[in-house]
Amino acid sequence: xxxxxxxxxxxxxxxxxxxxxxxxxxxxxxxxxxxxxxxxxxxxxxxxxxxxxxxxxxxxxxxxxxxxxxxxxxxxxxxxxxxxxxxxxxxxxxxxxxxxxxxxxxxxxxxxxxxxxxxxxxxxxxxxxxxxxxxxxxxxxxxxxxxxxxxxxxxxxxxxxxxxxxxxxxxxxxxxxxxxxxxxxxxxxxxxxxxxxxxxxxxxxxxxxxxxxxxxxxxxxxxxxxxxxxxxxxxxxxxxxxxxxxxxxxxxxx
Amino acid sequence: xxxxxxxxxxxxxxxxxxxxxxxxxxxxxxxxxxxxxxxxxxxxxxxxxxxxxxxxxxxxxxxxxxxxxxxxxxxxxxxxxxxxxxxxxxxxxxxxxxxxxxxxxxxxxxxxxxxxxxxxxxxxxxxxxxxxxxxxxxxxxxxxxxxxxxxxxxxxxxxxxxxxxxxxxxxxxxxxxxxxxxxxxxx
Ligand SMILES: [Fe+2]
Numbered sequence: 001x002x003x004x005x006x007x008x009x010x011x012x013x014x015x016x017x018x019x020x021x022x023x024x025x026x027x028x029x030x031x032x033x034x035x036x037x038x039x040x041x042x043x044x045x046x047x048x049x050x051x052x053x054x055x056x057x058x059x060x061x062x063x064x065x066x067x068x069x070x071x072x073x074x075x076x077x078x079x080x081x082x083x084x085x086x087x088x089x090x091x092x093x094x095x096x097x098x099x100x101x102x103x104x105x106x107x108x109x110x111x112x113x114x115x116x117x118x119x120x121x122x123x124x125x126x127x128x129x130x131x132x133x134x135x136x137x138x139x140x141x142x143x144x145x146x147x148x149x150x151x152x153x154x155x156x157x158x159x160x161x162x163x164x165x166x167x168x169x170x171x172x173x174x175x176x177x178x179x180x181x182x183x184x185x186x187x188x189x190x191x192x193x194x195x196x197x198x199x200x201x202x203x204x205x206x207x208x209x210x211x212x213x214x215x216x217x218x219x220x221x222x223x224x225x226x227x228x229x230x231x232x233x234x235x236x237x238x239x240x241x242x243x244x245x246x247x248x249x250x251x252x253x254x
Numbered sequence: 255x256x257x258x259x260x261x262x263x264x265x266x267x268x269x270x271x272x273x274x275x276x277x278x279x280x281x282x283x284x285x286x287x288x289x290x291x292x293x294x295x296x297x298x299x300x301x302x303x304x305x306x307x308x309x310x311x312x313x314x315x316x317x318x319x320x321x322x323x324x325x326x327x328x329x330x331x332x333x334x335x336x337x338x339x340x341x342x343x344x345x346x347x348x349x350x351x352x353x354x355x356x357x358x359x360x361x362x363x364x365x366x367x368x369x370x371x372x373x374x375x376x377x378x379x380x381x382x383x384x385x386x387x388x389x390x391x392x393x394x395x396x397x398x399x400x401x402x403x404x405x406x407x408x409x410x411x412x413x414x415x416x417x418x419x420x421x422x423x424x425x426x427x428x429x430x431x432x433x434x435x436x437x438x439x440x441x
Pocket of ligand 1: 110165168170267269
């Protein structure tokens, strides 16, 4: 944990509170079950980087990065994509519970048949002329985001014999600090493919895995139009300053 | 304070190109802007092969060492025409390029830090991003006094964070594993 230097030892210093470190949450970079990690993980242990101004800041991206219909993956083509129409929504918060407002959320996914519109994806499932599979949204003042899309299909890959990825949507978030940057995947409840998926199982703590799981949200469905899933995302929060910690203890005693 | 556990990271996978690259991603500053420099490099895996499905992102201070961000206690200050953030996928040769301005000195908790750029690397086969820092070769005195560089004992390892000079900017290769492995940070 960073500590504030006393003024005498650092006359020109500028101390800023950092962000909590959340190693327990994340998968290891070396995960033999996911074969491609073998040549793509550093061998040297990482060097601790204190959080300075560069790490507690991030690009403040404006609404101009997002078009009016970018949150709706079913639009922008001559017709509607095949598949089950769904609403995916949720709130982005930090680990202190504060909403993360006005931050960019980017998503990409396979179509309903499990095929990506990508030159590298050649498995024999159909492309959908009405689906590209990319979306963008800014969170609102309460950190909420909302996408309209179709439920992605599962797809095979060559990691192990008869390997299939559970249905998922790729998510990318900026947060308000370099330390908060997160790229992850959202999964659907009751997927039968988790048992053999090294990505899902790379997260060591089973409770942390569950945090990648959306829940069916009947209240957010639109009758005769779309089913809905809710997925809340938690980014790292700010370290408490010693002063604030003291306050917390007092509050807890009340 | 309630503490909410964070959401785990997952790999960008092989199809990151659908969702992440921006047409203007490599341009933290417009081409032809005064002081614009290219940072170019290649990402290599543990077999020394170029990594063709990676994404490099950069974040940095402006030439005066300032950030356009409300959490900078000195105040947010924008540098017109400068985004301070760059994003570029690697190509078929494993190469990336970001056009930016050289950052100024940034204060740290124990005095000034040498000019630096924070770099995130995402790729298929990486379950989480890795983070490194780019320092500038002409800043010998500032680099020698930089607390982060000095926290790395091995001079060969430290040298992986110092870019090379190039005719129109700098060269910064990233070696994920093995010989000349780049220093990565626990951020
Ligand atoms: Fe995927």
